[in-house]
Amino acid sequence: MTLSEVAAKEVVAVAEMAARIWPATYGAILPPDQISYMLSRMYAPERLREDQKEGVDLLWILLKGERVGFLAAGPVAPEGRCPLQKLYLLPESQRAGVGSLAMTRLCERISNSGAKAIELRVNRHNLAAIAFYQKNGFSIDAMDCRAIGGGYVMDDYLMRREVG
Numbered sequence: 001m002t003l004s005e006v007a008a009k010e011v012v013a014v015a016e017m018a019a020r021i022w023p024a025t026y027g028a029i030l031p032p033d034q035i036s037y038m039l040s041r042m043y044a045p046e047r048l049r050e051d052q053k054e055g056v057d058l059l060w061i062l063l064k065g066e067r068v069g070f071l072a073a074g075p076v077a078p079e080g081r082c083p084l085q086k087l088y089l090l091p092e093s094q095r096a097g098v099g100s101l102a103m104t105r106l107c108e109r110i111s112n113s114g115a116k117a118i119e120l121r122v123n124r125h126n127l128a129a130i131a132f133y134q135k136n137g138f139s140i141d142a143m144d145c146r147a148i149g150g151g152y153v154m155d156d157y158l159m160r161r162e163v164g
Contacts, residue, residue: 011048068093080116121156
């Protein structure tokens with residue numbers, strides 16, 4: 001398993017992979033129109049390119065050279081906090097240790113960039129993701145529910161893991 005930078009010209013492929021993963025991940029948690037709304041906001045190629053310009057590392061998760069997922073993290077704040085903004089695997093690549101290995105590699109990478117902790121948001125009803133993050137050393141710090149537009153809210157746990 002390796003992590004590889006997503007080139008600016010590849011962001012469309014990230015959006016396409018997200019469109020495949022999200023319904024499987026969130027279909028039992030969120031209504032289809034909210035999934036579409038969030039995908040259009042968070043995965044528009046222009047948005048992904050802007051994230052990269054702002055210092056977000058957008059990385060492919062490769063298994064034997066094949067793209068099986070992606071993640072986005074950063075930038076590392078001056079005090080050492082690094083947001084994990086995205087971590088998604090294709091359904092057929094889940095529950096095989098790939099996500100945990102990707103998390104290990106990511107933590108090594110950001111630690112080398114000065115990060116002391118990695119932080120994320122996870123939907124409070126996504127029990128599989130919460131269990132994954134807890135298995136990988138994260139703890140729940142807080143709950144946060146906020147409006148995201150379109151009449152929708154993100155109802156999340158805020159989780160954190162030390163990396164340094």
